[in-house]
Amino acid sequence: MILPSVRQLSYTTVLIMLSLSYSYLSYVDTVIQDSSQNITVIQNMSDKTALLSRVCESSSSPLHPDHPSLHSPPSGPGVETVLLPGSPPVSVCIPHKVGSHAWGEFSRSLAKLYPDRMEKLQSMDWRSRAAIVKKVVVVRNPMERLVSAYRMIFMDWCDPNKFIRKKWTHICSEKGLAYGAAGNSLVEKVKGKGDESVVSVLSAVYDEYLYGPDRYISRIWYKYHPGLGQKSDSMFKFSFPEFVRFLVNGTEEFADDPYVLTHQGVSYHWAPYWQECPVCSSITRPDYIIHMETLSKDLATLLEDTQLSQHMDLFPHTHSQAGGHSSSLSSSFLSQLSDQQLSQLYGKYRLDHQLFGY
DSSP: OOOGGGTBOOHHHHHHHHHHHTGGGOOOOOOOOSOOSSOOOOOOHHHHHHHHHHHHHHTOSTTSTTHHHHSSOOSSSOSSEEEEOOSSOEEEEOOTTSSHHHHHHHHHHHHHHOHHHHHHHHHSOHHHHHTTSEEEEEEOOHHHHHHHHIIIIISOTTOTTSHHHHHSTTSSOHHHHSOOOTTOSHHHHHHHHTOOBHHHHHHHHHHHHHHHHHHHHHHHHHHHSOOSOOOGGGTTOOOHHHHHHHHHHHHHHTTTOHHHHHOOTTGGGGSOHHHHSOTTSTTTOOSEEEEGGGHHHHHHHHHHHTTOGGGGGGSOOOOOOTTSOHHHHHHHHHTTSOHHHHHHHHHHTHHHHHHHTO
């Protein structure tokens, strides 16, 4: 007998399953230590947290235009978090493209040394845990992060030497990248027809798992480069201004394609920090803000305060993208933008700059 609870899977369940299927994109991020670039970063930890608190408090009124963005009740500690079994324990929220892999490795190394502490932390629900941990958010210059995301995804989706191509061999498939109109993917058809049988939903999930990222990239490409019969060796290589165009105007240009607008498997990599980590809530407001530009100093402060300083050497400093760190290349990419494009891009990530002093 089939239990009623498994006869059908909701469309929301499909999206949750799909978001899990894209974990391959959480690859080894660039870790920047004490960058020599001419970037002004607040040095003192108390000054960093004080600035964030001022920005949060300035928008605390429900009438403030930034209130919905910064003060919506959090549904969790952040999109991606790791735990450190310190004394007191630590919860670190790491936005995508800000060294999440390194923090994950560090957390796992510490868990081997303090298994009982980590097991206790992991057994708690996130709200109870938030009441006892020191909360941390990790950030980097927002513009550098966008350059890094562009190089990883939009610069050349089918580059055979990319990390994601080596880890996820079936992306850049002919089927996935074929021209397709809005509404023609299996997951869209399941939603459109209301057919939520187990067979239909699982078929849609598997199809999206195989071809979803390709389909997402393909729809953006053909929107900006209409017409069939293009040369294959020049396709799916977006210019940096095209990437910025998508960031700034994508909501309007893809208003008729909710698949692109709601696709999360790739777009997490340029979501604003305040979307990835709810920094203004009293439950999740960080006690520490770690800037990647001053990683060694900030990390040392955190580990000393949580009695983990003897394990500083366990923090990995691994992987940079081919061609060098994005921090050293940002100017060359940003110089390709007009003043209007730069202004629009800053406007989209204005809160990130204000909250973290960039």
